[in-house]
Amino acid sequence: MSAETETTESGGTEIEVSPRADLISAFVWVAFGLAVAIASWRMDRLESQGATPYTAPGLVPGILGAIMVLLGIMLAVRAARAGGHRLGATPWLPSAGGRAAMARAGWVLVMGLLYAAGMVGHGGIPFWLATFIFVTLFILLFDLRARAAKDETVKGIVLAIAVGAGTAFLVSYVFQELFLVRLP
Amino acid sequence: MGLALMTTLTLKMQPAQALLVLICTYVGAIYGGSRSAILLNIPGTPASAASCLDGHALARQGQAGRAMGIATSGSVLGTLIGMFFLALFTPVLGELALKFGAYEFFWLTVFGVVISGTLTGNDPLKGWMAGFLGLFVAAIGQEGIYAFERFNFGNRDLAGGIALVPALVGAFGFAELLAVMKARRLPVKINPFDTVIPKLVDITRHWKTILRSGCIGTFIGIVPGVGEDIAAWSSYAAAKRASKEPEKFGKGSIDGLMAAETGDNACVPGAVIPVLTLAIPGSAPAAVLMAAMLIHGVQPGPMIMIQSPQFVYDVVAMMMFATIGILFYGLTLTKLMTRVLQVPQTVMVPIILVLCTVGSFAIAGRLFDVWVMLGFGILGFILKQLNYPMAPLVLGIVLGDLMEKSLRRGLVLSDGSLAPFFTRPISLVIWVIIALIIALRFDAVRALPRRLVAALAR
Numbered sequence: 345m346s347a348e349t350e351t352t353e354s355g356g357t358e359i360e361v362s363p364r365a366d367l368i369s370a371f372v373w374v375a376f377g378l379a380v381a382i383a384s385w386r387m388d389r390l391e392s393q394g395a396t397p398y399t400a401p402g403l404v405p406g407i408l409g410a411i412m413v414l415l416g417i418m419l420a421v422r423a424a425r426a427g428g429h430r431l432g433a434t435p436w437l438p439s440a441g442g443r444a445a446m447a448r449a450g451w452v453l454v455m456g457l458l459y460a461a462g463m464v465g466h467g468g469i470p471f472w473l474a475t476f477i478f479v480t481l482f483i484l485l486f487d488l489r490a491r492a493a494k495d496e497t498v499k500g501i502v503l504a505i506a507v508g509a510g511t512a513f514l515v516s517y518v519f520q521e522l523f524l525v526r527l528p
Numbered sequence: 529m530g531l532a533l534m535t536t537l538t539l540k541m542q543p544a545q546a547l548l549v550l551i552c553t554y555v556g557a558i559y560g561g562s563r564s565a566i567l568l569n570i571p572g573t574p575a576s577a578a579s580c581l582d583g584h585a586l587a588r589q590g591q592a593g594r595a596m597g598i599a600t601s602g603s604v605l606g607t608l609i610g611m612f613f614l615a616l617f618t619p620v621l622g623e624l625a626l627k628f629g630a631y632e633f634f635w636l637t638v639f640g641v642v643i644s645g646t647l648t649g650n651d652p653l654k655g656w657m658a659g660f661l662g663l664f665v666a667a668i669g670q671e672g673i674y675a676f677e678r679f680n681f682g683n684r685d686l687a688g689g690i691a692l693v694p695a696l697v698g699a700f701g702f703a704e705l706l707a708v709m710k711a712r713r714l715p716v717k718i719n720p721f722d723t724v725i726p727k728l729v730d731i732t733r734h735w736k737t738i739l740r741s742g743c744i745g746t747f748i749g750i751v752p753g754v755g756e757d758i759a760a761w762s763s764y765a766a767a768k769r770a771s772k773e774p775e776k777f778g779k780g781s782i783d784g785l786m787a788a789e790t791g792d793n794a795c796v797p798g799a800v801i802p803v804l805t806l807a808i809p810g811s812a813p814a815a816v817l818m819a820a821m822l823i824h825g826v827q828p829g830p831m832i833m834i835q836s837p838q839f840v841y842d843v844v845a846m847m848m849f850a851t852i853g854i855l856f857y858g859l860t861l862t863k864l865m866t867r868v869l870q871v872p873q874t875v876m877v878p879i880i881l882v883l884c885t886v887g888s889f890a891i892a893g894r895l896f897d898v899w900v901m902l903g904f905g906i907l908g909f910i911l912k913q914l915n916y917p918m919a920p921l922v923l924g925i926v927l928g929d930l931m932e933k934s935l936r937r938g939l940v941l942s943d944g945s946l947a948p949f950f951t952r953p954i955s956l957v958i959w960v961i962i963a964l965i966i967a968l969r970f971d972a973v974r975a976l977p978r979r980l981v982a983a984l985a986r
Contacts, residue, residue: 361915369914373657380664383679390674398939401676404932408664415657422653449710452877453906456702460885460898475882482878486709503875511879519886523540527886 363428370420377412455482471527472512480508530557531813532696535820536887543824548846550820554813555796555850558756562599575756578764578788585780597726600858602789607851609742610797615844621805622833631949634934635958636808637927642962644753649917652969658916662924672933685896692819694888694897695904699918701884702905705877724862734786737767741790749798753923755811756792763791797847804828812919815926
């Protein structure tokens, strides 16, 4: 289990969120809810097609936008009461460990975007090659430093290439030949 | 996550085959989560969190094999009890569902989102926000009456709406991968264990717990939007209250582990009951299952008992296969399966990411769905970091369409009057429950009875 989550008897995992983070997210909710509500209000009500106010396309999103504004305000009030408005109460930058953790998630995201959208989508590279490059690079990026520390660099590289090649072959084969799915 | 991914893998199969695979995945995942809970103290799915307490305590005492045997027997018996109620209640509830009109369906969808927001996670306010966001997501694209395009900003793909499965794969799959890599688990050491074959005495001595947890689990499954994790915790709490040795709970109580495992697996057939009869999922994975049924041309809902009553019993039979599956694999393959736990995350994550991408693309063969998957992954990750639960969001996305249709249809039928929404008997019951659920989250309301009693005493 990670350092910041713990299993509680009330059910589920609990993550510590600072009141300031709640306050900021509450503002985002209010802004988003307002945008939705205003866009719904200005939406064509299709009266020319005989729509009544209660069949207007903007009715439901408008109500949902208003509810999100209301809930956002409730969250803002709660967060402010808990001290979220005091800007210096908690450090803005996460600890070194927290930064490293966020950086890892960030790298996964970048790799995922490059693979899914860049290579598979528009790159003109065949699917199997894109998958091979992605899986191999991913394992090298996240695994090699730890392997190097244990003097297992070569083993790490071989593993990365083997898993990359295996995944590329298996996924291409299974999807195309067994599931009959067209690949990107 | 497994279920969402399997949905994309089973697209081209025959509907019956695909649903059998998916139901086995669903039952198997809820059961399989107990393995890592017992051996590593990490719940494989949220449903197994309650099993960590006593399961891992037993493992630390050198009884991991016995704990897994109890988990297997509890899960098998729980699924059987749930299955019994699935076969028994679905026709009855289906009959009742025929009395439901637009007004009742509207309140039921709201009820699902509100109760899921209240009970999953630990912050009801954030749960409701996630739920209403989900309902809004469902409103993107062409609406049902005039095919008017909403919130698509001129984008053709977006005009078709956000497809369910890529959004689910993103919210459950990609978001989870980001969270897993952020938390980074170190290579694990697994407690050694002996035989995993359950002792008969462990089952017979706890028959009351099994029956009680089976009923609680099934009931919680039926309630729209409340899933396996709540079923496990409720069964656990009930077993603790009824136990003669409550002090043993959390320290390796057989009763506690049996309750949690029976409860969460009984919830699976339970959660399928409202899917079949009302087209309203009883839990987040059941929502994914319902999305898969729709893809395969099965239209769940009140008409199912009239149009294809056989299908309900097909589902019961599929559950039976799944139960046999977990019994067989649970007893024979545990040693092999625990090896999977030792595969480093850095190897698992890119492979699963490839599957998420290919799976999302495979549904309609368009790149837009891959973007949807990535977008919902990022959204889900951010929301998770801020302690917003995923289940209400997913439920909102699944129920949004029915909610909107029911509201507008109801308003047209009543010529704009809100009265039928509040006065029809079934509607009345549902909206009063919703109001109570929301009101009871406020301290002022909870303190009201005490103040009234105090005032009367004076």
